[in-house]
Amino acid sequence: MATVRLIEIKEDILSDNRNLADEIRITLQRHKVFLLNLMASPGGGKTSLILKTISGMKDAFNIGVIEGDIDSMVDAEKVVKEGVPAVQLKTGGFCHLEASMVDMALKEMDLESLNLIIIENIGNLVCPAEFDTGAVKNVMILSVPEGDDKPLKYPLMFSICDVLIVNKIDYLSIADFDMNAVKERVLKLNPGIKIFEVSCKTGEGIEAWIQWLTDEINCYVKKDC
Amino acid sequence: MVAILMGCFYNQPMHELSVTESILNIVLKHALANQAEKVVSISLKIGELTDLAGDCIQHYFDYLSKDTIAEGAVLNIERSPVVFQCNDCKTTFQVSLKDSGKIVCSHCGGAKVALVSGREFYIQQIEVI
Secondary structure, eight states, rough: OOEEEEEEEEEEHHHHHHHHHHHHHEEEEEEHHHEEEEEEEEEEHHHHHHHHHHHHHHTTEEEEEEEEEESHHHHHHHHTTTTTOOOEOOTTTOOOHHHHHHHHHTSSSOOOGEEEEEOOOSSSOOOOOOOOOOOOOOOOOOOOEOTHHHHHHHHHHHHHOSSSEEEOGGGGGGSOOOHHHHHHHHHHHHHTTTEEOTTTTOOOHHOOOOHHHHHHHHHHHOOOO | OOOOOSSEEEEOOHHHHHHHHHHHHHHHHHHHHHSSOOOOEEEEEEETTSOOOOHHHHHHHHHHHHTTTTOOEEEEEEEEEOOOEEETTTTTEEEOOTSSOOOOOOOOOOOOOEESSSOOOOEEEEEOO
8 A cells, every 4th residue: 555645845836927927027127118017807998098098108108018818909909000019919718918928929029119018918807916927017997887896806906906097987977986985995905006096088187197107117217116 | 695606617717727737737846756656635825815716726627637647636725814914013913805994903003014924825735645
C-alpha cells in the first residue's frame, strides 16, 4: 500500500500573470508609456469614455487603444475613426484580459510614438478584477442605470480600482440612484479611490477626469509620483 | 426566505478556467519534482474578497486533469476572511462586506486601516502517492 505524502507548496496561483504584468510595467516605464486599464459592465460607457478622453487629450498626448472583446471589432472601428491606433483582441469567449494578451497587443503597437494606451477590458465586473494587466492605473465605470447596489455585489472590482467613474449622471433625475450611498459603500471597500461623476452624453464632469489623467501621466513621465 | 444557490453556472464564460489551468500546472510541477505517481488532494486558500466559485474550479480541474497524474484529485478550499489592520494601534479585525458604513478600527476607532487578509489565492499543499 502506497503511503500518502504531504508536499507544502504555498505558491500563488496567479504569480505567472503578476510577474508578466510587472515586466510590462517596467518595459512601458522605459518607453514612458502610461497604460490605463478601463473596466465596466457591458453598456457602462467604456467606449464612450474612451472617445471623450481621446477628443479631450489628443492634442497633448499620442494615444493608442487596446480593445478587448469576446467577438466583433465595432469598438476598435469607432476608435480608429478618431485617428487613434487600435489593436483588437478577440478573446473568443474568454471573460477577461490577462497580462499575456496585453503583452501580445503591445507588441503590435509603436511604443516609441505613444504616451498613453487605454485598455478597454471585457465588459464584466467580475473576472477582469482578478487579473493584473500591467496597467499603471485601474479605472472602472459604474453607470447610473446599473444601480447603486453594485459595490455590494462586486466588492473586488471596487476595491482594486484607483478611480471610479460614475457615468450617465444625466439619468439621475429619473433613476432611484443614491449617489451618497454609492460613495459610502465604495469608500468603505477602498478608502483611497478617486471618484468622478460624469456624463459622456452631455460632457458634464469630463474635464475633471481629463485633468486628473493628464496630471497622472505628467508625474508618471517625470517619475515623481 | 431566500434560497441561496452557490455554484458553477456553465452558460457564462468564467475566469475559473484559466485559474484552474494555473493550478494544474503548479501542482504537476511540484508532483513531478517529488517523483509522485498520483496526486490525491490539493489544498487551496482563497480569500473571501476573491470572486472564485469553488465548485467551478473542481469541475474544470476534473476536465483539465484527465490523463495526468492529478486526475481524480480532490480540491479542498479554505476560505480566509476579510481582515483589516489599524495603522495607528495595529489591532487586526475582521469585517463583513455586507455591513454598511465605514470601516473603522474595532479597538481605537481609527479610520486609517489597511487590508491584511481576504485576497489570498494560493496552493497550500498537495497530498501525493
